[in-house]
Amino acid sequence: MAEWLVERGIGETRSLLVENGEVIAAKLCWPGELRAGEAHSARLISKAKGARRGVAALDNGREVLVDQLPTSLTEGQSFALRISRSAIAERGRFKRAQGRYLADSLPKDEAVSANQDAAHREVSAFEAGQWEEVWHTASSASLAFSGGEIVCSATPAMTVIDIDGDGSPKELGLAAVPAIARALRWFDIAGNIGIDFPSIEAKADRRTVDQALDTALVDWPHERTAMNGFGFVQLIARLEGPSLLHRFAASRTGMCARFALRAAERAEGAGPVLLLGVHPALKAKLKPEWIDELARRTGKQVRIETNPSLALEGPSAQILEA
Secondary structure (H helix, E strand, O other): OOEEEEEEOOOOEEEEEEEOOEEEEEEEEOOOOOOOOOEEEEEEEEEOOOOOOEEEEEOOOOEEEEEOOOOOOOOOOEEEEEEEEOOEEEOOEEEOEEEEEEEOOOOOOOOOOOOOOOOOEEEOOOOOOHHHHHHHHHHHOEEEEOOEEEEEEEOOOOEEEEEEEOOOHHHHHHHHHHHHHHHHHHOOOOEEEEEEOOOOOOHHHHHHHHHHHHHHOOOOOOEEOOOOOOOEEEEEEOOOOOOHHHHHHHOHHHHHHHHHHHHHHOOOOOOOEEEEEEOHHHHOOOOHHHHHHHHHHHOOEEEEEEOOOOOOOOOEEEEEOO
16 A cells, blocks of 8 residues: 655655555655645735735735635735645746635634644655655656657746657657656656647547546646647646646755755765765855764764766765764
């Protein structure tokens, strides 16, 4: 039976859905992010007269786009809202979190912070290689399959999945379906998604690939269009936050800095010094409190060295005798 496992990292919380040792899906959350399902007290700061949508400020000052507001609610009034989508950073802009009107005030029995990990089992560490495989695959935004490869691109309008490889369009499309299904779950992709299959001329062949995609996504909630004559399929899934692809696109150095800390935390050895080597671009991303936490978790003195020959995604960590 599949089970969600949670690993509390430095600067992030990682979740993997695992079944019989195989990773089915992944999620990632950074501290301080508003998460879908949370309830908060808020104050309306702007709304057009008669509109049902406006901007509210939470108690901590963060702004949220709010839907389903009563037309009678006026600027300055307090109310409660539930987060429907966390904020998403994109190249050149920042999309504020979204929420829905809940009540005139926060109900006493309503948890301010929905514990989305309540049904998950916390572990000290995932099995070796599980997170690394997902992380590096998301970092490359590509996934190979027999005879080809899919490449994923997070754009402001949608996430696009392109298919390339050998074989007839029908064969290539069928071979790509399992990789597409895996990428959607591994990368936590949602919202507006476009899949660009090779153009398949025969309607019967397009229907065969369509049916294969339906079967692969039977337990993944979504709506979709049938494949058109150019091989394009559009999917719509509930978007609750940034995918791993969005995070890499908007903050690759931030993703790599956290990955470096994870590698350092798992370095083995009996010496008193932990040496973490990183690309120079990552050093500024390693917050002092993160380094302090790394020292506390490992019980070692932490030393950071920069090495321009290292890739952003390839830190080195070792234990030294002194």
